[in-house]
Amino acid sequence: MSNPNDDYIYDEATGEWRPASEIAAQTAAGFEVRDASGNLLADGDSVVLIKDLKVKGAGQTLKQGTVMRSIRLTDNAEEIDCRHESIRGLVLRTEFVRKR
Numbered sequence: 001m002s003n004p005n006d007d008y009i010y011d012e013a014t015g016e017w018r019p020a021s022e023i024a025a026q027t028a029a030g031f032e033v034r035d036a037s038g039n040l041l042a043d044g045d046s047v048v049l050i051k052d053l054k055v056k057g058a059g060q061t062l063k064q065g066t067v068m069r070s071i072r073l074t075d076n077a078e079e080i081d082c083r084h085e086s087i088r089g090l091v092l093r094t095e096f097v098r099k100r
Helices: 020-029
Strands: 009-012 016-019 045-051 051-054 060-064 079-084 087-093 095-099
Touching: 009 095, 051 087
Parallel strands: none
Antiparallel strands: 009 016, 045 095, 051 060, 079 087
16 A cells, blocks of 8 residues: 555556555566556466567467467566477567467
């Protein structure tokens, strides 16, 4: 809960003014990972590709609508680790996925 005497900070990720204590608590707990629609992602979620993606090094294209199950969050808030039956070590940017 925010303190009535708390300073407010503009959060560019959400586009809202939020209490400084809330931002500090969020930063201490880690960071939020959000999909292209702004939905919060967590380890174990399933996501769907929102566009065709050419996979570098695999010589393959993942089609729009492909479901990736059991994602894992990485140290980067803009990337997730995914499993695909034919590609090992697949890392996708969150801007190309939507939570299922």
